[in-house]
Amino acid sequence: MPRSTLHRAYVTALVAVAAVVGCRAAATPAAGARDASAAAMSVAMMDSTLSLTGWFQTVWGDTPHYMVVDDAGRSTELLLSEEVTRTLGGARALDRKKVKVTGTRSSQPPGALRVSAIQLDTGGK
DSSP, X not given: OOHHHHHHHHHXXXXXXXXXXXXXXXXOOOHHHHHHHHHHHSOEEETTEEEEEEEEEEEOSSSOEEEEEOTTSOEEEEEOOHHHHHTTTOHHHXXXXXXXXXXXXXXXXXXXXXXXXXXXXXXXX
């Protein structure tokens, strides 16, 4: 198996573990809040721009990999630059915080979101 395939498999496994650990560590919302939150977690598409809300997760390896995990446990890999996270204290400050990310789908890696904006999710407060 090529090294890049092994690396991708390793990162995918780490992402899955981080998603499970991160989701279990978060407080479980009440049923009504969960339903409303699930609706908010759905992907909003407008002119190829996508917005996702969920828990920001960092998977550490040779290079950090970022993802957002929604309340249903679905994870989306994030492609982001330091400039996008700078005003919020950087990616490390966002780890395990609830965020709303906006961007466009990337073909490489498949399903990833190229982030153009990120903000802390205040839950409508």
